[in-house]
Amino acid sequence: DSGVTQTPKHLITATGQRVTLRCSPRSGDLSVYWYQQSLDQGLQFLIQYYNGEERAKGNILERFSAQQFPDLHSELNLSSLELGDSALYFCASSEGGRTDTQYFGPGTRLTVL
């Protein structure tokens, strides 16, 4: 158990809908990272927050957004969902803002029908 929690574990929704994925980092970690894992794209970095502020953006679509709250939990919002958004979404956390060791949560499996 990495100490990073993600909810829900599974999510099934329809095209055009909006969903919110939630992540709680390890105790004491200030950074949260979001990744998307799909069969054709592999593991892709989406976005990183450090202590409530956005720090880095990767291959994140404009339809997706994220935020980190004062209690350091983070939410990833996915809107206008398409079939191709079906994937595993992982959250990871680390102590600081630099590329130190990231610990991954169990993931949320999103299925868009």
Added chain:
Amino acid sequence: GEDVEQSLFLSVREGDSSVINCTYTDSSSTYLYWYKQEPGAGLQLLTYIFSNMDMKQDQRLTVLLNKKDKHLSLRIADTQTGDSAIYFCAEGTSGTYKYIFGTGTRLKVLA
């Protein structure tokens, strides 16, 4: 751009050693990581090595880094069926705030 490559599959017999290889292109990489992903699960950090190191050993795991060739390997001694999983290498550079992951190597251990 940055790229990390791994072979897709590896099959070994139980009790043998497994060697999973990874090559990367970013010469400014500071940290290199190995993660394990079991079916339906998240990524579990196995070990990591700083770029100023050549080797790191941790129980059954040995990481070798050839910085000149930008080649990283993970050796698993006495491979067990429980080691069957997908192994990802990742490189990170201090200050960039993100990892670049390889495609993953699916290790199958035959009893």
